[in-house]
Amino acid sequence: xxxxxxxxxxxxxxxxxxxxxxxxxxxxxxxxxxxxxxxxxxxxxxxxxxxxxxxxxxxxxxxxxxxxxxxxxxxxxxxxxxxxxxxxxxxxxxxxxxxxxxxxxxxxxxxxxxxxxxxxxxxxxxxxxxxxxxxxxxxxxxxxxxxxxxxxxxxxxxxxxxxxxxxxxxxxxxxxxxxxxxxxxxxxxxxxxxxxxxxxxxxxxxxxxxxxxxxxxxxxxxxxxxxxxxxxxxxxxxxxxxxxxxxxxxxxxxxxxxxxxxxxxxxxxxxxxxxxxxxxxxxxxxxxxxxxxxxxxxxxxxxxxxxxxxxxxx
Amino acid sequence: xxxxxxxxxxxxxxxxxxxxxxxxxxxxxxxxxxxxxxxxxxxxxxxxxxxxxxxxxxxxxxxxxxxxxxxxxxxxxxxxxxxxxxxxxxxxxxxxxxxxxxxxxxxxxxxxxxxxxxxxxxxxxxxxxxxxxxxxxxxxxxxxxxxxxxxxxxxxxxxxxxxxxxxxxxxxxxxxxxxxxxxxxxxxxxxxxxxxxxxxxxxxxxxxxxxxxxxxxxxxxxxxxxxxxxxxxxxxxxxxxxxxxxxxxxxxxxxxxxxxxxxxxxxxxxxxxxxxxxxxxxxxxxxxxxxxxxxxxxxxxxxxxxxxxxxxxx
Numbered sequence: 001x002x003x004x005x006x007x008x009x010x011x012x013x014x015x016x017x018x019x020x021x022x023x024x025x026x027x028x029x030x031x032x033x034x035x036x037x038x039x040x041x042x043x044x045x046x047x048x049x050x051x052x053x054x055x056x057x058x059x060x061x062x063x064x065x066x067x068x069x070x071x072x073x074x075x076x077x078x079x080x081x082x083x084x085x086x087x088x089x090x091x092x093x094x095x096x097x098x099x100x101x102x103x104x105x106x107x108x109x110x111x112x113x114x115x116x117x118x119x120x121x122x123x124x125x126x127x128x129x130x131x132x133x134x135x136x137x138x139x140x141x142x143x144x145x146x147x148x149x150x151x152x153x154x155x156x157x158x159x160x161x162x163x164x165x166x167x168x169x170x171x172x173x174x175x176x177x178x179x180x181x182x183x184x185x186x187x188x189x190x191x192x193x194x195x196x197x198x199x200x201x202x203x204x205x206x207x208x209x210x211x212x213x214x215x216x217x218x219x220x221x222x223x224x225x226x227x228x229x230x231x232x233x234x235x236x237x238x239x240x241x242x243x244x245x246x247x248x249x250x251x252x253x254x255x256x257x258x259x260x261x262x263x264x265x266x267x268x269x270x271x272x273x274x275x276x277x278x279x280x281x282x283x284x285x286x287x288x289x290x291x292x293x294x295x296x297x298x299x300x301x302x303x304x305x306x307x308x309x310x311x312x313x314x
Numbered sequence: 315x316x317x318x319x320x321x322x323x324x325x326x327x328x329x330x331x332x333x334x335x336x337x338x339x340x341x342x343x344x345x346x347x348x349x350x351x352x353x354x355x356x357x358x359x360x361x362x363x364x365x366x367x368x369x370x371x372x373x374x375x376x377x378x379x380x381x382x383x384x385x386x387x388x389x390x391x392x393x394x395x396x397x398x399x400x401x402x403x404x405x406x407x408x409x410x411x412x413x414x415x416x417x418x419x420x421x422x423x424x425x426x427x428x429x430x431x432x433x434x435x436x437x438x439x440x441x442x443x444x445x446x447x448x449x450x451x452x453x454x455x456x457x458x459x460x461x462x463x464x465x466x467x468x469x470x471x472x473x474x475x476x477x478x479x480x481x482x483x484x485x486x487x488x489x490x491x492x493x494x495x496x497x498x499x500x501x502x503x504x505x506x507x508x509x510x511x512x513x514x515x516x517x518x519x520x521x522x523x524x525x526x527x528x529x530x531x532x533x534x535x536x537x538x539x540x541x542x543x544x545x546x547x548x549x550x551x552x553x554x555x556x557x558x559x560x561x562x563x564x565x566x567x568x569x570x571x572x573x574x575x576x577x578x579x580x581x582x583x584x585x586x587x588x589x590x591x592x593x594x595x596x597x598x599x600x601x602x603x604x605x606x607x608x609x610x611x612x613x614x615x616x617x618x619x620x621x622x623x624x625x626x627x628x
Contacts, residue, residue, distance in 0.1 A: 272359045
């Protein structure tokens with residue numbers, strides 16, 4: 001927590017704004033009627049590269065020294081962070097290398113390459129990924145940009161909630177999904193500094209409930225056998241992220257995949273937007289605890305829309 | 315054409331504005347790069363009831379005499395117009411009856427009933443529909459609100475293009491899909507009055523190309539064996555609509571269903587929004603004739619987003 005201040009959050013937001021979309025906030029009178037509450041959906045699925053990850057990646061690169069930017073950046077990712085870093089690096093004219101598992105979906109590999117990053121394949125396990133990253137880093141003198149476990153990433157992700165709070169200053173509650181905790185910690189910090197009466201909640205899949213267990217035991221869970229459709233949330237919360245989450249969240253609500261799929265479908269049908277499963281987890285949590293949030297004004301960060309359209313769960 | 319003037323179009327827009335969304339305009343840098351043009355998508359899929367049809371239905375009801383509104387309105391429809399009329403009638407506290415074929419999808423029947431309209435079933439053919447409508451009209455003294463072939467419907471639909479032109483005043487071209495021609499005629503009138511240098515184009519499915527044939531023969535085609543995935547465009551152009559289309563359109567471009575599906579998928583992937591097949595027809599036309607529209611600033615009316623998510627063609 002000591003690493004953060006309102007000034008750091010504001011500076012990150014100002015730093016990255018020229019490169020990113022100020023995403024719109026949507027609502028649906030039918031969803032509101034059904035839930036007896038007012039919901040405001042911050043659409044990061046419309047963000048550059050299709051997820052909020054473009055915010056943190058841009059902030060992290062812009063915080064590097066000129067000499068570091070000249071040499072380039074690296075990460076290991078098979079998901080939204082890899083695409084976001086590749087895009088941000090191209091936009092800022094910084095070389096970018098991404099370590100991807102050899103079994104990564106072709107479409108994700110193509111997206112990273114499409115942004116001009118160099119892809120290095122490794123065996124599909126964490127040891128191989130980390131070894132691959134280390135080797136590439138040393139060979140080219142690259143700066144590692146982690147997906148969530150870093151102050152500059154969290155500060156970048158915080159800008160989504162800061163914009164939502166500016167658009168809707170009287171929220172009773174704000175929800176985000178929790179995976180590694182980059183978006184969640186950033187969301188909690190923005191609410192804490194800029195809307196202190198707003199309570200902050202995480203939605204988490206039951207099949208990857210490390211954050212829930214860490215939050216209520218007080219000890220960070222660092223191993224997880226994830227089993228959930230929400231592929232963006234299959235990681236443990238990071239070390240930098242956990243104390244922020246512990247200090248600032250009111251609750252973590254876990255949901256089943258069936259609840260997530262129902263919420264996802266409701267968003268497709270009523271908001272008419274494309275989202276990925278992870279993105280529907282917070283709405284699933286609100287629906288599950290409808291009575292508790294009755295009559296509240298609730299902000300929901302919709303995290304991303306990178307979904308395989310041939311594999312929609314309905 | 316004599317039935318219209320800039321004042322009539324402006325009055326309709328002002329009349330319906332309090333009840334409807336001013337829908338957003340989206341763009342995608344990746345779509346623009348791919349086409350070598352600037353595309354602006356007017357998102358009527360976000361409109362009340364999920365399509366532009368809410369505009370015309372609202373305008374038509376608001377133009378009725380007080381005594382007519384008291385008795386109520388009726389239409390026959392298994393698609394977006396039925397839902398739009400049911401919604402607008404409920405919003406304006408006017409009784410509404412909708413004749414629907416006995417084989418209409420349950421979800422569409424439920425939507426119409428959900429807005430509080432009375433549904434009457436008939437055999438699934440035009441004769442039975444018209445007989446059913448006539449009987450219900452006479453029994454309750456209802457005003458028939460047709461789906462497209464009426465001045466007040468066209469004037470209502472024109473407001474979508476009027477808003478787009480206000481947001482983006484320098485368009486070289488504006489596209490809409492053509493079915494009965496309500497949206498298309500309204501779009502052409504708004505461009506004619508408020509942006510006369512903008513050329514107006516229709517996209518039409520090859521498997522329902524009555525508008526194309528009418529436009530180039532000069533004689534209105536009134537029978538059609540439609541065979542297309544674009545279910546909103548399986549009707550012939552109306553008598554009131556045709557002279558406007560003939561006078562004001564630069565071209566009608568026909569596309570195959572395969573081209574429509576590819577354009578639909580591009581919109582899901584890049585704009586991250588949910589649309590129905592009919593809605594993708596204009597983009598399919600621009601993609602087909604990419605060279606012709608190179609470097610142009612092009613407005614596209616995205617007509618609606620009411621699609622069966624279990625039947626997506628990809």
